[in-house]
Every structure is written in C-alpha cells, then in structure tokens.
Amino acid sequence: MRVLLAVIHKEFLQVFRDRPMLAILFLVPFVQLFVFAYAVTNEVKHISLMVVDFDRSQESRKLIDHFVKTEQFDLKIVSDNVFRIRDEMKAWHVQAALVIPPDFSEKLVRKQRPQVGFIIDGVDGNAGIMALAYARGVLERFHAELLPTPQYASLLRQTHQAIVEDRMWFNPDLSSQQYMVPGIVVTILTIIPLMLTAMGIVKEKEIGTMEQLMVTPIRKWELILAKILPFLILAYVELSLVMAAGVLYFQIPMQGSYLLLALLSFIYLFAMLGMGIFVSTVTQTQQQAMFVAWFSMVVMLLLSGFFIPIANMPDVLQKITYLNPMRYFMSIIRDIFQKGSSLQHLWGDVLPMSTFCLLIFGFSIAKFQKRIQ
Amino acid sequence: MRFVRTKIQQMKGAVNPGRIRALAKKEFFHIIYDPRTLVVLFLLPLVQLIMLGYAMNLEIQHVDLAVVDYSNSRLSRKLTRAFAASPFFRPFVFEGGPEEIEDLFLRRKAQAALIIPHDFDRQMLRNPFGKVQIIVDAADPNAAGIIRSYCQRVIASFQPEAGAKRPWLVDLAGSIYFNPDLKSSYFFVPGIMALILMMISSLLTSVAIAREKEMGTMEQLLVSPVRAPEIIIGKVLPYIGFGLMDAGIILLVGMVLFGVPFQGSFLLLVLLTLLYVLVGLSLGIFISTLARTQQVAMMMANVATVLPVILLSGLIFPIASMPQLLQYLTYLIPAKYYLLIVRGILLKGSGLMHLWVPALFLGILALWFMGNAIRRFKMTVED
Numbered sequence: 001m002r003v004l005l006a007v008i009h010k011e012f013l014q015v016f017r018d019r020p021m022l023a024i025l026f027l028v029p030f031v032q033l034f035v036f037a038y039a040v041t042n043e044v045k046h047i048s049l050m051v052v053d054f055d056r057s058q059e060s061r062k063l064i065d066h067f068v069k070t071e072q073f074d075l076k077i078v079s080d081n082v083f084r085i086r087d088e089m090k091a092w093h094v095q096a097a098l099v100i101p102p103d104f105s106e107k108l109v110r111k112q113r114p115q116v117g118f119i120i121d122g123v124d125g126n127a128g129i130m131a132l133a134y135a136r137g138v139l140e141r142f143h144a145e146l147l148p149t150p151q152y153a154s155l156l157r158q159t160h161q162a163i164v165e166d167r168m169w170f171n172p173d174l175s176s177q178q179y180m181v182p183g184i185v186v187t188i189l190t191i192i193p194l195m196l197t198a199m200g201i202v203k204e205k206e207i208g209t210m211e212q213l214m215v216t217p218i219r220k221w222e223l224i225l226a227k228i229l230p231f232l233i234l235a236y237v238e239l240s241l242v243m244a245a246g247v248l249y250f251q252i253p254m255q256g257s258y259l260l261l262a263l264l265s266f267i268y269l270f271a272m273l274g275m276g277i278f279v280s281t282v283t284q285t286q287q288q289a290m291f292v293a294w295f296s297m298v299v300m301l302l303l304s305g306f307f308i309p310i311a312n313m314p315d316v317l318q319k320i321t322y323l324n325p326m327r328y329f330m331s332i333i334r335d336i337f338q339k340g341s342s343l344q345h346l347w348g349d350v351l352p353m354s355t356f357c358l359l360i361f362g363f364s365i366a367k368f369q370k371r372i373q
Numbered sequence: 374m375r376f377v378r379t380k381i382q383q384m385k386g387a388v389n390p391g392r393i394r395a396l397a398k399k400e401f402f403h404i405i406y407d408p409r410t411l412v413v414l415f416l417l418p419l420v421q422l423i424m425l426g427y428a429m430n431l432e433i434q435h436v437d438l439a440v441v442d443y444s445n446s447r448l449s450r451k452l453t454r455a456f457a458a459s460p461f462f463r464p465f466v467f468e469g470g471p472e473e474i475e476d477l478f479l480r481r482k483a484q485a486a487l488i489i490p491h492d493f494d495r496q497m498l499r500n501p502f503g504k505v506q507i508i509v510d511a512a513d514p515n516a517a518g519i520i521r522s523y524c525q526r527v528i529a530s531f532q533p534e535a536g537a538k539r540p541w542l543v544d545l546a547g548s549i550y551f552n553p554d555l556k557s558s559y560f561f562v563p564g565i566m567a568l569i570l571m572m573i574s575s576l577l578t579s580v581a582i583a584r585e586k587e588m589g590t591m592e593q594l595l596v597s598p599v600r601a602p603e604i605i606i607g608k609v610l611p612y613i614g615f616g617l618m619d620a621g622i623i624l625l626v627g628m629v630l631f632g633v634p635f636q637g638s639f640l641l642l643v644l645l646t647l648l649y650v651l652v653g654l655s656l657g658i659f660i661s662t663l664a665r666t667q668q669v670a671m672m673m674a675n676v677a678t679v680l681p682v683i684l685l686s687g688l689i690f691p692i693a694s695m696p697q698l699l700q701y702l703t704y705l706i707p708a709k710y711y712l713l714i715v716r717g718i719l720l721k722g723s724g725l726m727h728l729w730v731p732a733l734f735l736g737i738l739a740l741w742f743m744g745n746a747i748r749r750f751k752m753t754v755e756d
Contacts, residue, residue, distance in 0.1 A: 020664070024672045031676055039684050039695050042515040046693040063543070074693075089550060091727035092713050108542060115544045122552030123720050124560050127691055132547050133522045140529065143542050158540040159501040162452065162493075162528045166521055167508045169478060174514035199668055207588070286667045287580050288410055294675075295417040302424055307689070309516055311435055314427055335479075338512045345479050 003218050007226035015200075015230040025196075029188045029238050033245055036184050041176040044130040050077040050085060050094040057105035063116070066142045067098060072134040089121045096120045096131045111155060170338050178253070181246040182337040183306045186330050188242055189265055190272050190300070192235045195293040197228055197276025202289040205280075224365060228273045235269055236262075255340030261333065264350065267357050268329045274361035281367045300326040325360070328353035388603050396599065396607025400581070404611055414615055415622065418569045422623055425565060426558040426631050433519050434460060439467035439474060439483040446494035448533055452505070455531050456487065461523045471508075478510040485509045485520050497533050551721050559634075562627030563715040564688040566620045567708045568679070570646070573616035574653030575660070575678040576671065578609050582661035583670035605750065609654050616650055624719075636722030645714050645728075648735050652707040653678065655742035662749040682708040707742075710735040 016022060049067060053060050067073045076094050077084075085097045099117035107114035118135045120128045147156050171178050204210040213223065239262075246252045275296065283289040302308065303317065304326040310318055321327045328349040335341035343350065404410050438456060442449050456464040467477070467486070477483040488506040490496075496503035507524050511517035532539055552559045582605070585591035594604050627633040656678050664670035682688060685699065686708035692700055703709050710731035717723030725732065 018666070018669075020669050021666070021672070024669060024676075028672060028676055032680070035680070035684050035699075039699050040690050041694050042690065043518070043694045044691055048693070086550065087727070090717060090721045090723040091730075092717065111542070113541060113544050115546045118545050118547045120547065120549050122549040122555050122559075123716055124691070125552060125555035125557050126560075128549060128552075128555055133526075135545060135547070136526070136529075137522075139543055139545055140525075146542055152542070155540045155542070156501055160497050160503070160533045161501060161539065162497060162503050162505055162531050164525055164528050165504055165506050166524070167506065168511035168514075168517055168521075169475070169508055171511035171514050171517070174511055174518055176514050179512070179514050196668075199671075203668070284407065285410075285584075286671075287577065287584065288407070290580065290667075290671050291414075291417065291577075295421065298421060299424065302421075309433055309513070312433060317424070317427060331481075334512060339479055341479055 004222045004226065007218055007222060008229055011226045012230050015234070025192070025234065026238070026241070029184070029242050030245065032187070033181070033184050033242055036180050037177045037250055040180055042126065043176065044127045044134075045071055046074045047072055047096050047127065047131050047134070048076040048094045049073045050079065050088055050097040051075060052079055052082050052085070052097065052099045054080065054102040055100050055104040059105040059108050060100045063100065063104075063142055064098070066138050066145075067135075070134065070138060072131075073138075085119055094121075095124075095127065096135070098135075109151070111152070177250050178338060179334070181242075181250055181252045182333045183330065185239060185242055185246075186304070186306070186326065186333055187297075187301065188238055189235055189269060189329075190297055190326065192238060193228070193231050193269055193272040194276045194279070194297060195290065196231050196234075197273050198279035198283070198289040198293045199286050200231075201227060201277065201280035202283055202286050206285055220368065221365070224277065224368060228277075231273065231276075232269060236265075239265060252337065254337055256336035257340075257342065260343060261336050264329070264332055264336075264346075264353075267350075267354050268325065271325045271353075271357035271360045274357070274364040277368050278360070278364040281364070281369070300324050303327060304330040306330055322352070323356070325353055325356045328356075388600060388606065392599050392603050393607045393610070396604060397610040400608050401611040401614075404615065414573070415619065418565065418619055418623060419626060422562065422565045422626060423630070425561045426627070433516055433523070436462050436485055436520055436523070437483045438462045438464040439477055439486040440464050441467050441469075441471060441474070441486060441488045443491040444489045444493040448494045448497055449489045451533075452489065452493075452528075452531055453487075456527055459523070459527050461520075462527070474508060478512075483510070484516070485524070487524070556631070558627065558631035559720055560716075562623065562631060562633045563712065563719055565627075566623050566715060567649070567686070567711050568682050568688065569619050569623060570616050570650055570711075571653050571678055571682045571708060573612055573619060574609075574650045575657035576674040578612050578654060578657035579660040579664065579670045579674045580667050581608060581612070582658065583664050583667045586661075587666050601750065605658060609658070613650055613654070616653075617646070620646065633719060635719055637718035638724065641725060641728075642715065642718045645711070645718075645732055645735065648732075648739055649707060649711040649714075652735065652739045652742055655739070655746040659742065659746040659749055662746075662753045681706045685709070687712055704734070705738070707735060707738050710738075 051064055051067075053064065064075070068075045073096070077088060082099060085094070085099075088094045089097075097117075097119040099119065101114065101116070104114045104116065118132065120131045122128045146152055147159070168174055201210075204213060218226075243254070247254050276293065279289055279292050279296070283292055303310075303313075303321045303324045305321070310321050310327070313321070332346050332349050332353070335346060404414075440453050440456070442453065453464055453466070456462045464487070465483075467474075467483075471486075471488060474483070474486045477486070486508040488508065490504065490506075493503055493505065505528065507521070509517045509520050530539065549555065582591075585594065585608075595601065599607075624633075624635075628635060657674065660670055660673050660677060664673055684690065685692070685695075685703045686706050687703075688708065692703050692709070695703070713731040714728050714735070717728050
C-alpha cells in the first residue's frame with residue numbers, strides 16, 4: 001500500500017509539475033467548446049447567388065425579391081450573361097444561379113407554368129441539396145403570395161393541397177449548440193485519457209525511465225493504477241468545467257440526471273484509459289503514440305454518429321460501428337442531456353458499452369507487460 | 374561563445390547543402406527505420422479517407438415515421454402510402470395518442486410522427502388547403518431540418534385525385550454543375566489532402582524538433598559545426614517529402630477508387646501545394662520554439678493548426694454559416710485558401726485567373742508566418 005501511494009504521488013507530481021501542459025489541458029477544452037459551439041453547424045445559410053434575369057418585369061423582380069429576403073440566399077451578382085455562371089463558380093464567387101427566361105411574366109400571367117432555371121455548384125453536395133430545397137421553398141412562398149390574388153382565382157379553386165404544421169421536440173429552435181455541447185463532452189472524455197495515458201507511458205519508455213520503474217518492486221496493477229489515476233481525475237475536472245460552461249454560458253438545458261452521467265462516464269473513461277495503455281504497448285515513441293491515438297479518436301468519432309448519421313452509412317460500416325464504444329456513449333450522453341432519458345431507456349446502449357469497456361480494459365492490462373522485451 | 378561562432382558562420386555565407394543533406398538523411402532513416410511510423414504516415418490517412426468517402430453521406434434515409442391517423446379515410450391512407458413510396462421514410466401506423474409519441478422518441482422507435490386530423494378528408498376536398506401536423510425528434514437539429522424538408526416535399530406533391538397535378542404557377546428546373554451526382558467523396562478527397570499535409574508539415578515537424586530538445590540532442594546538434602538554419606532545413610526536408618507523397622497517394626486513391634476528376638493544371642496544383650506546405654512548416658517551426666516537450670508541442674500544434682483545418686477552413690462546415698467574428702478569424706487559416714485552390718483545380722478546372730485571390734492570400738500568410746518563425750527561431754538559438 002505504501003508503495004502504491006508513493007507511485008501515485010510520483011505520477012501526480014509528474015503530471016501537475018508540467019505547468020505549460022496543464023495550462024494547455026485546461027485551455028484546449030474551452031477553445032474546443034467555443035469553436036465547436038459556434039463554428040460547427042451543418043446549417044447552410046448565406047448561399048451566394050447570381051441572378052440572370054432576361055425578363056426584367058415586375059413579376060421577375062418580385063421572384064428575385066423572394067430569394068433575396070431569405071437568410072439563405074445573398075445576392076452577389078446580377079448579370080445578363082448565362083455563360084458567366086460557370087466562370088463565377090470556378091472562382092468561388094457564387095454557389096447558385098437563378099436564370100429567369102424572357103417569357104417568364106408572359107407565361108405566368110397566362111398560367112402556362114413558366115420554368116425558371118436554378119443552377120447549383122455541386123462540389124459541396126450537402127450545401128447543394130440544401131440550396132435546391134431552399135429554392136423550392138422560395139417558390140412555394142412565391143406561389144402562396146400570388147395564389148390568393150383575384151388574377152389566379154381559378155387556380156385557387158382547383159387547389160386541394162395538404163399543408164404542414166411542424167413541431168420540433170427537444171430542440172424547438174434547432175439550435176446546433178444544444179447538440180454540439182454533449183458531443184464535446186464526449187471528445188474531451190476521449191482525448192484526455194486516451195492520448196495522455198498513451199504518451200505518458202511511452203514517454204517513460206523513450207527517456208529510459210521505464211526500465212528504472214521495472215526494477216522497482218511495484219506490481220503491475222499498482223503501476224497501471226498510478227499511471228491512470230491522475231488522468232481519471234483530470235478528465236472529471238474538465239468534464240465538470242465544460243458542463244458548467246455549457247449549462248451556464250450556452251444555456252444548454254440538462255434534462256437528465258447528473259449522477260447517471262457521471263456514473264456512465266466512469267465506465268467509458270475506463271475504456272479510453274485501457275485504449276491508451278494498449279496504444280502505449282504497440283508504440284515506441286511519443287510521436288507514434290500521438291498519431292495512433294489521434295487517428296483512433298478520429299475513426300471512433302466518425303463512426304459515432306456525431307457528424308454522420310449511422311443510418312446513412314453503408315451496411316459494412318454500420319456493423320463496424322457496433323464495435324465502437326463511442327457510438328454508445330455518444331447516444332447515451334445526448335439522450336441524457338437533451339431528452340432526460342433514464343437508465344430504463346438507455347439499457348440497450350449501456351449494456352454493450354460496458355461489455356466493450358471491460359473487454360478493452362482487460363485486454364490492455366493483459367498486454368501491458370512490466371518487463372523489457 | 375556560441376554567439377561569436379554564429380557570427381563567424383554568418384560571415385562565411387550561405388548554408389551548406391552537404392550538411393543539410395546529411396541531416397536530412399539522418400532524419401529520413403530515423404523515420405523509416407521504424408515500420409510503425411510508416412504505418413502511421415501512410416496507412417492511417419488512407420483509412421480515414423476511405424471511411425470519409427464512404428460514410429460521409431448526409432442524405433438521410435429510412436426515417437421511422439409514426440403515423441397517428443385520426444381520419445382513417447381513403448385520403449389519409451393514401452397520404453401514408455405516399456410517405457411509404459418515398460425512399461426517405463418507413464412509416465408505420467401508431468395506435469397510441471400524441472402523448473405517447475414522446476415515449477417513442479425516447480426509446481428511439483421513431484424519429485418523426487405524422488398526425489392526420491379527423492376531418493382531413495373533408496378539408497382536403499372542400500377547401501383549397503388541408504392541415505396535417507408533423508412532430509420531429511430534433512435532438513439532432515441538423516437531421517431534423519432535413520426530415521422536415523423531406524416531409525414538406527412529400528406533402529407538396531400529394532394530390533387527392535389519382536394522376537392529378539398540383540395547380541402550380543412556376544416550375545423549377547434544377548441543374549448541378551461540376552458534381553452532378555453530388556458525390557461526397559469529391560468534396561472530401563481534397564479536404565483530406567489539406568488536412569494530412571497540415572498534420573505532417575506542422576504537427577509532425579514541431580514534435581520532431583521538440584523531441585530533440587526533450588532528449589537533449591538539440592544541444593549536441595547546436596554545438597556541432599552545423600548551423601541552426603541547416604538543422605531546421607535538414608529536419609523538415611524529409612517531412613516535406615513524406616507529406617507530398619502522402620498527398621499524392623490520397624489523390625491517386627481518390628481518383629481510382631472514388632472517381633474524383635482532375636480537371637485543372639497539375640503544375641499549378643504542385644506549386645500552390647508547396648506554398649501551403651511552406652506555411653505549415655513555418656507554423657510547425659514556430660510552435661517548436663515555444664514548446665519544450667513533445668506533449669506540449671503536440672497539443673499546441675493540434676489547437677493552432679489541425680483543429681482550425683477541421684473546423685474553420687470550410688473542410689466540412691460552411692464558413693458562410695458561422696457567426697461574423699469567426700468568419701473574420703478564418704482569413705488567418707491557410708487551409709481555407711488551400712481548399713478553394715485544390716477543390717477548384719481538381720473539380721472545376723479553375724486556373725490561376727480564377728484562383729489568384731486565394732493564392733495571393735496564401736502567399737502573404739506564407740511570408741508572414743515564415744518571417745515570424747525564422748525570427749523566433751534565431752532568438753531561441755542565440756540565448
């Protein structure tokens with residue numbers, strides 16, 4: 001027991017002695033939190049729009065007004081040359097172009113369904129799809145404005161149209177911050193234990209102090225416990241700070257139980273600490289350890305459903321996500337935060353996550369050897 | 374003493390190519406000596422590329438839709454069938470009331486619910502408009518927005534009479550330039566190139582230089598006849614080589630596996646890529662002068678170079694949607710310009726006449742970062 005306490009004491013000194021490192025450790029999550037919360041949004045707004053209006057009538061100007069007054073489109077260029085569209089897109093000046101044909105108003109008045117062209121830059125596929133959907137929405141509103149006027153009364157009589165009233169539950173304003181902050185909690189609970197444990201152990205190997213540790217009478221589990229304890233505590237401190245910032249500054253409603261969140265985080269942390277130990281057993285230098293840890297994190301993050309919905313992935317990848325502990329933890333954290341789910345709703349995720357965490361941790365411990373190859 | 378010698382060496386003139394070659398060779402062997410580093414350098418970026426290429430599909434499919442049908446009429450059943458016919462929805466009839474929908478969402482049995490009122494039939498046939506309600510689980514706001522627009526599309530094209538067309542004023546003829554199938558790999562292959570080049574040129578070099586400091590071998594190098602600029606050039610040269618090779622491999626795999634086109638000029642791409650790598654290296658060297666250990670160097674490089682590439686460059690998230698303050702910040706992110714350049718050249722065939730603005734900005738950043746890095750490095754070496 002005295003030996004154990006001494007090693008733990010040493011590890012704490014080692015971690016907390018490095019002031020620049022500590023400063024960074026506390027700075028990084030906050031930078032991450034603020035940048036993620038403000039920058040990370042898949043919302044597509046302010047699409048730069050070019051308008052080629054051959055008609056130049058009152059009606060065509062009304063249609064253009066409908067595009068311009070939305071938040072989604074910013075009118076950048078007005079031109080009467082359709083061939084300029086391609087060049088302006090090549091130079092990234094515009095992302096979409098609206099082309100109004102010369103007979104637009106004439107056909108509109110005669111109810112002959114004129115066609116307007118809408119060209120999008122397909123390089124960013126997601127933004128392209130959204131731009132098309134927005135354009136349809138703009139036409140829908142244009143339609144809704146014209147339809148009740150007496151001129152189109154005959155059309156209104158023929159109309160039998162269903163319309164939608166929508167309700168967004170759990171996040172009525174579709175605020176992406178409310179979605180991002182729980183995700184950042186997960187990345188922090190991943191990056192700190194995984195990367196720092198791996199680099200911390202490999203550092204001893206690289207500098208040669210691992211050999212000194214090996215000839216001491218500490219047992220393997222004591223060494224491991226001492227190595228992971230500081231990071232476990234650090235992870236919890238940062239978790240609380242980030243949660244506090246999320247709830248107090250970003251006003252993210254926390255619907256669920258803090259206790260449940262802390263408890264399930266504990267299970268997940270062990271998996272990440274175990275992975276950190278595992279990475280340290282397969283690498284020799286801190287550079288390697290860092291890169292392997294970084295990439296495992298990116299892969300887990302991509303397959304966690306945070307950025308890309310799992311239902312959209314090809315079948316093979318979907319099956320692989322079942323092996324990803326972050327997948328379970330991500331949905332657990334999000335459900336606790338946003339929906340206030342309790343353990344009875346979360347069993348389906350908690351069970352596989354705990355199993356994986358046990359397996360990963362057990363396997364890493366078995367692989368970690370307190371001797372020189 | 375060292376100061377005097379540096380002065381003498383400065384009088385002797387330019388850096389010695391022979392010594393640089395020797396140092397670069399040492400660093401090169403140091404990298405390839407360990408197969409693990411090679412795996413890290415080449416295999417992992419490819420895995421990332423392939424995963425992003427296949428997985429990054431923001432189109433949402435198979436949305437489980439609970440239908441609460443109070444009308445239970447010919448029209449309401451027809452509407453349900455219209456949803457079933459769309460590839461986006463998997464509707465199922467839900468017998469419970471609206472208050473039980475929350476439970477469905479909590480257990481993730483449904484992502485959206487459609488509520489058809491009891492007088493839907495009559496409203497649709499007698500009036501121009503009939504109302505239905507949709508409720509979306511907006512825990513993922515992005516998905517919720519997309520689901521809402523899909524619902525609107527299905528409902529907009531729904532007509533009570535079979536074969537009837539909606540009376541409509543203006544048609545939209547959409548067309549898509551440059552990536553007609555809207556393949557996400559077109560968007561991500563250039564993005565991964567920008568990310569990997571930045572990781573290798575700034576993150577790996579700063580860690581490599583910090584490593585010499587941490588192990589104490591930097592001092593040995595400094596007391597040897599090698600001059601400080603030679604040390605740096607020698608150290609970073611192999612990384613430039615590996616970085617460019619990596620970018621080449623990613624491009625090749627992207628073209629072969631995902632059919633990413635190469636529309637523009639190869640020469641222009643190489644030139645501007647070198648400029649981008651130069652910016653990355655300057656950042657890496659600058660960071661290495663601030664950090665004494667590899668861990669600190671890594672964390673700093675991550676925050677200062679890698680994270681901005683992922684978050685603020687337009688790699689995934691559109692810059693135009695960010696708050697104004699962050700948009701100003703993106704002008705300082707070299708990857709922002711490089712992404713415009715590499716996507717423009719590869720996918721659109723843009724030439725220098727289209728891309729001179731981002732190229733100019735990238736050049737200015739290169740000069741500025743390089744100047745700072747050299748000044749900082751001289752300062753730390755001389756004291």
